[in-house]
Amino acid sequence: MNSQDGSIYAVPANFRRMENMHVVFWLFKDISWCMIWKELGIFMIFPTLSIAIWISWKNRQLKSELAHNLAIVLWISANSYWMISEFFSFDEVIIWQEFTGKHLSLIPFIAGVVILAYYYLIQRKKEIELHKPVTM
Numbered sequence: 001m002n003s004q005d006g007s008i009y010a011v012p013a014n015f016r017r018m019e020n021m022h023v024v025f026w027l028f029k030d031i032s033w034c035m036i037w038k039e040l041g042i043f044m045i046f047p048t049l050s051i052a053i054w055i056s057w058k059n060r061q062l063k064s065e066l067a068h069n070l071a072i073v074l075w076i077s078a079n080s081y082w083m084i085s086e087f088f089s090f091d092e093v094i095i096w097q098e099f100t101g102k103h104l105s106l107i108p109f110i111a112g113v114v115i116l117a118y119y120y121l122i123q124r125k126k127e128i129e130l131h132k133p134v135t136m
Helices: 013-035 038-058 063-087 101-130
Strands: 094-096
Touching: 013 038, 013 063, 038 063, 063 101, 094 101
Parallel strands: none
Antiparallel strands: none
């Protein structure tokens, strides 16, 4: 895949296998949620979230990859909290005004959106400017 400056971003095969395994864990977590398999759903949070954090760490040098992978970590965190709130029936408990237990999952969801907004509105523009050819 070519980037803005013409460089190529390649993913090593063993890293790609880890990313693919991450998807498998994530699917099992969400299938468990759908089927109300509490123990498996809760158990699958750990490998799913751990690999997402590991992928973020390994890609931390590339600001685009880091932003997107941190958003995924936050998405999985929010999604996992929401699942747990449903499993233990505090998803509909009123916390404040019309906000319920599951609404607390908005915190990491919104944090992920903020990270991506920062990347696209500020960081990416800086990267494009940095790699713009100088014209005379």
